[in-house]
Amino acid sequence: MTLPFPILIIIVPLITAFFIPIVGWWRRGLCYPLVIVALSVSVVSSIAILHMVGEQGTIRYYLGSWDPPWGIEYVIDHLNAFMAVIVSAISLLVAISSKRSVERELPQKIVYFYCLFLLQVTGLLGIVVTGDMFNLYVFLEIASLAGYALIAIGEDGAPFASFNYMIYGTIGACFYLLSVGYLYVVTGSLNMADLSTILPRLYHSKVVLMAFAFFIVGVGLKMALFPLHVWLPDAYTYAPSAVSALVAPLMTKVGAYVLIRIIFTVFKPSFSVAVIPATTILSWVAIIAILFGCILALGQTDLKRMLAYVLIAEVGYIALGVGLANKAGLTGAILHILNDALMMACLFLVVGAILYKVGLRNVHQFRYLHRKMPITMAAFTITALSVIGIPPTCGFFSKWYLVLGAISAGRWLFTAILLLSSLLNAILFFRVIENVYFEPADAHHGGGHEEISIDEAPLSMLIPILIVTAGILSLGILSGKIISSIIEFAVPPGL
Amino acid sequence: MEVVSSIRPILTLLVSAIAAVLILVTGERRRNLRELWTVLASVTKFSLVASMIPTVLAGKVIESTIMDFSPGITLQFRVDAFGIFFATLASALWIATSIFSIGYMRGLNEHAQTRYFFCFAFALNGALGVAFAGNVLTLFIFYEILTIATFPLVAHKETREAIMGGRKYLAYLLTGAALVFFSMGLAYHLTGTLDFVGGGFLQGHGSDNLLRLLFVTFILGFGTKAALMPIHEWLPTAMVAPTPVSALLHAVAVVKAGVFCVLRVVLYVFGPQLLSHLNLWLILAYFASFTIIGSGMLALAQDNLKRRLAFSTINNLAIIVMGAALLSPSAIIGGIFHIAGHGFMKITLFFVAGAIYVKTRKENISELNGIGRTMPITMASFAIGAMGIAGTPPIVGFISKWYLCLGSLEAKEIVFMFVLLTSALLDIAYFFPIIYNSFFNRPKGGGNSGFDEASMLMVVPLSVCAIISVILGVAPDAFFHFFRVATVAARNILGMG
Numbered sequence: 001m002t003l004p005f006p007i008l009i010i011i012v013p014l015i016t017a018f019f020i021p022i023v024g025w026w027r028r029g030l031c032y033p034l035v036i037v038a039l040s041v042s043v044v045s046s047i048a049i050l051h052m053v054g055e056q057g058t059i060r061y062y063l064g065s066w067d068p069p070w071g072i073e074y075v076i077d078h079l080n081a082f083m084a085v086i087v088s089a090i091s092l093l094v095a096i097s098s099k100r101s102v103e104r105e106l107p108q109k110i111v112y113f114y115c116l117f118l119l120q121v122t123g124l125l126g127i128v129v130t131g132d133m134f135n136l137y138v139f140l141e142i143a144s145l146a147g148y149a150l151i152a153i154g155e156d157g158a159p160f161a162s163f164n165y166m167i168y169g170t171i172g173a174c175f176y177l178l179s180v181g182y183l184y185v186v187t188g189s190l191n192m193a194d195l196s197t198i199l200p201r202l203y204h205s206k207v208v209l210m211a212f213a214f215f216i217v218g219v220g221l222k223m224a225l226f227p228l229h230v231w232l233p234d235a236y237t238y239a240p241s242a243v244s245a246l247v248a249p250l251m252t253k254v255g256a257y258v259l260i261r262i263i264f265t266v267f268k269p270s271f272s273v274a275v276i277p278a279t280t281i282l283s284w285v286a287i288i289a290i291l292f293g294c295i296l297a298l299g300q301t302d303l304k305r306m307l308a309y310v311l312i313a314e315v316g317y318i319a320l321g322v323g324l325a326n327k328a329g330l331t332g333a334i335l336h337i338l339n340d341a342l343m344m345a346c347l348f349l350v351v352g353a354i355l356y357k358v359g360l361r362n363v364h365q366f367r368y369l370h371r372k373m374p375i376t377m378a379a380f381t382i383t384a385l386s387v388i389g390i391p392p393t394c395g396f397f398s399k400w401y402l403v404l405g406a407i408s409a410g411r412w413l414f415t416a417i418l419l420l421s422s423l424l425n426a427i428l429f430f431r432v433i434e435n436v437y438f439e440p441a442d443a444h445h446g447g448g449h450e451e452i453s454i455d456e457a458p459l460s461m462l463i464p465i466l467i468v469t470a471g472i473l474s475l476g477i478l479s480g481k482i483i484s485s486i487i488e489f490a491v492p493p494g495l
Numbered sequence: 496m497e498v499v500s501s502i503r504p505i506l507t508l509l510v511s512a513i514a515a516v517l518i519l520v521t522g523e524r525r526r527n528l529r530e531l532w533t534v535l536a537s538v539t540k541f542s543l544v545a546s547m548i549p550t551v552l553a554g555k556v557i558e559s560t561i562m563d564f565s566p567g568i569t570l571q572f573r574v575d576a577f578g579i580f581f582a583t584l585a586s587a588l589w590i591a592t593s594i595f596s597i598g599y600m601r602g603l604n605e606h607a608q609t610r611y612f613f614c615f616a617f618a619l620n621g622a623l624g625v626a627f628a629g630n631v632l633t634l635f636i637f638y639e640i641l642t643i644a645t646f647p648l649v650a651h652k653e654t655r656e657a658i659m660g661g662r663k664y665l666a667y668l669l670t671g672a673a674l675v676f677f678s679m680g681l682a683y684h685l686t687g688t689l690d691f692v693g694g695g696f697l698q699g700h701g702s703d704n705l706l707r708l709l710f711v712t713f714i715l716g717f718g719t720k721a722a723l724m725p726i727h728e729w730l731p732t733a734m735v736a737p738t739p740v741s742a743l744l745h746a747v748a749v750v751k752a753g754v755f756c757v758l759r760v761v762l763y764v765f766g767p768q769l770l771s772h773l774n775l776w777l778i779l780a781y782f783a784s785f786t787i788i789g790s791g792m793l794a795l796a797q798d799n800l801k802r803r804l805a806f807s808t809i810n811n812l813a814i815i816v817m818g819a820a821l822l823s824p825s826a827i828i829g830g831i832f833h834i835a836g837h838g839f840m841k842i843t844l845f846f847v848a849g850a851i852y853v854k855t856r857k858e859n860i861s862e863l864n865g866i867g868r869t870m871p872i873t874m875a876s877f878a879i880g881a882m883g884i885a886g887t888p889p890i891v892g893f894i895s896k897w898y899l900c901l902g903s904l905e906a907k908e909i910v911f912m913f914v915l916l917t918s919a920l921l922d923i924a925y926f927f928p929i930i931y932n933s934f935f936n937r938p939k940g941g942g943n944s945g946f947d948e949a950s951m952l953m954v955v956p957l958s959v960c961a962i963i964s965v966i967l968g969v970a971p972d973a974f975f976h977f978f979r980v981a982t983v984a985a986r987n988i989l990g991m992g
Contacts, residue, residue, distance in 0.1 A: 407677075407684045477562055
């Protein structure tokens with residue numbers, strides 16, 4: 001039996017994206033509510049699907065009623081449903097908060113912005129629901145092309161950063177497409193489930209090995225895995241605030257999702273771990289990514305750019321969990337996809353709010369900010385603690401599983417570096433927190449502070465920030481529940 | 496052991512969390528209301544803790560489980576004798592400190608008082624969570640809350656010195672926490688559980704050398720907070736904090752939480768049997784002795800009163816650790832009891848330092864000549880606290896030292912008795928000159944010698960703490976049943992029912 005929810009998740013934002021230019025030509029003010037409605041439908045359907053998957057297991061939807069492997073099939077198991085909820089929920093929250101900043105930063109381009117925004121979300125959602133390799137490519141490109149355009153409408157350096165991103169992204173897409181082609185040549189199939197049953201016989205074929213390598217490079221480029229991250233810092237720094245808040249948490253996470261799918265579903269662990277040492281290489285790359293991201297972030301004074309480097313390190317965490325290829329590690333990686341999506345969304349939303357309200361992004365100029373924007377900065381502090389990995393915030397729990405994974409894999413060096421990176425993150429974020437909260441001592445002679453009145457960000461920005469922060473605070477404690485009801489099933493058997 | 500389910504441990508924690516929020520919302524404009532929240536919360540918290548004492552004394556354990564984290568780990572509070580011991584101490588002293596804080600902060604017209612009281616309430620939350628935690632992961636959560644909540648208190652003054660002190664504090668404690676994190680992961684990997692068991696749960700898991708490594712990382716990790724030498728440096732530096740912070744957090748909640756965690760690891764994770772099998776107890780005891788003697792000598796060299804007290808704290812924390820490391824019944828009782836005894840005496844001393852600073856802005860010992868003439872109650876309390884720490888009967892310090900000396904004889908390691916006695920002599924050497932000079936020397940250049948005490952909000956808490964130190968010395972079970980609780984805890988650990 002096929003149910004309409006899988007297709008609703010993506011068809012609603014897709015169709016709405018086409019209607020937005022028309023509606024916007026008539027009434028510009030209608031774009032924003034339309035986006036919110038469309039994304040709300042996606043959120044509701046993805047939550048419904050997550051619920052259904054929890055009750056009846058994997059859901060399959062045949063597009064146009066063509067049976068797989070000939071037709072395109074949407075397969076939604078626990079991992080897909082989980083990803084779909086993350087992507088749709090975060091994009092809804094970012095969309096809500098985008099209203100004021102888009103009006104301020106891009107007054108002439110509101111209509112096109114929202115059209116592209118929806119296309120980007122469609123692409124991201126499509127990637128996570130499809131069960132077809134080529135269809136995945138199509139959505140990957142929809143998301144990427146929309147991303148290039150969205151980033152390019154940012155400030156001064158944006159077109160160049162976007163062009164740079166486009167070149168890297170296109171190379172990544174080429175690699176991905178080539179390997180889909182290779183697999184098609186040897187198997188005659190594009191369906192993931194079908195491929196995973198055909199491939200084991202061909203594991204030692206050179207073509208398959210080549211295809212696997214190209215996959216990893218292609219996806220590595222899209223998810224900004226070190227050393228394929230070079231496009232990321234510029235692109236996310238110069239993008240408009242609403243765009244960085246959308247792509248930073250989601251694009252890399254969706255890339256990580258594709259990586260997990262390819263390594264553990266299309267190819268089986270028996271291939272990715274045993275036939276070639278892919279996961280070992282991946283974990284070494286990831287550990288360098290973590291160190292590299294944290295250390296380079298130390299050198300930044302622009303908060304947005306610093307966060308971009310932190311993001312590279314966070315991608316490293318996820319890749320490390322995948323690369324450890326054991327149950328605890330992969331649990332940590334999948335949990336970190338959720339946690340990091342929340343943390344990055346919150347941090348970039350806060351950066352957007354600060355930019356909107358006071359126009360500052362150099363951390364040394366943040367003095368007194370805790371009195372102008374107490375709620376925003378409280379949210380920032382909580383999120384920062386989560387990135388560092390201080391319990392009971394959620395960041396601690398994914399780190400806990402990653403450390404457990406590293407210990408049970410007997411990788412002492414990785415364990416040490418994971419812990420070291422926490423300390424580096426602590427330096428990074430406490431530097432900002434000090435600048436925000438502490439005032440020069442001579443400014444308070446004997447108790448008197450100069451009066452600084454509260455000047456908070458508008459509610460449309462504050463509410464999404466608060467929702468995400470509440471998530472960061474509560475999902476850590478609830479992580480046991482998330483793991484036992486979702487992630488357990490997403491970890492492939494035999495790990 | 497009988498287990499009672501109850502939500503009282505959770506309520507106890509919620510009290511200060513709610514108070515923290517109320518404090519933040521009330522703010523500087525209505526400061527009397529804000530202070531009311533602090534005082535109310537501290538009294539409520541203490542009564543809740545006290546209401547659990549009889550149950551624990553009856554040999555029961557109070558449990559409340561909130562959530563499953565992963566197989567074998569839950570977010571769980573489990574109030575046993577050792578936990579209730581620390582909780583009683585921390586919550587009782589919070590009442591005294593709250594009142595003292597109000598006098599101190601207003602007396603100095605300090606800035607950012609809302610933040611101060613907010614963080615204080617949160618820090619207490621952390622300390623009580625540490626006390627009640629039923630497994631290492633829950634303990635770690637609250638351990639970190641305590642670390643983070645204390646950072647703004649250490650850096651409170653926001654001078655360059657204070658901020659550097661705060662940074663040093665964080666650098667030490669977060670590194671320690673990272674080590675604990677690793678040890679926790681390793682312990683879980685080895686055993687599949689993290690629940691505290693009196694007598695330890697690690698026995699029979701992993702190779703001896705792996706367990707030795709685990710012990711070292713655990714002790715170094717928690718030892719940073721317990722200020723064991725040579726990882727103690729943050730504590731004297733953190734003395735830039737306002738005095739009530741030094742009093743409660745650096746003599747009671749923070750460092751005692753560190754010691755509490757070390758003892759939990761020694762007695763409830765590894766356990767006496769495993770430690771004697773691994774031959775680690777003697778090494779830990781020598782390590783602690785090194786700290787005891789070293790910090791005593793360093794204390795002699797300090798002129799800043801609070802720094803001298805800080806080194807004395809380091810000295811006493813190591814005495815507690817040594818008691819646990821000796822693994823003999825009397826030593827464990829003495830070590831646990833010293834947590835409380837030292838808490839009351841040291842908080843008196845810090846309060847005195849605070850009262851002197853508010854009244855005269857003097858921080859150095861060399862400036863204190865004749866201060867006993869103008870502030871007789873304050874300095875008399877100081878004398879009681881100082882003599883107690885040196886182990887003079889009938890003050891509470893004597894009892895714990897007596898049991899510790901007995902314990903070292905029971906363990907057949909007489910060396911440690913000499914360490915304790917040497918440390919007592921050092922205590923006298925660095926405290927008695929202060930007492931002498933303040934009462935019998937004249938202040939330089941004459942000056943006022945009339946009666947001129949600090950505000951009653953400060954004098955009352957400090958003299959009450961001094962009096963309690965004496966009462967506890969005469970009747971160790973008075974008010975809080977500290978001694979009986981310590982005995983019950985020691986029995987649990989040694990498996991004597």
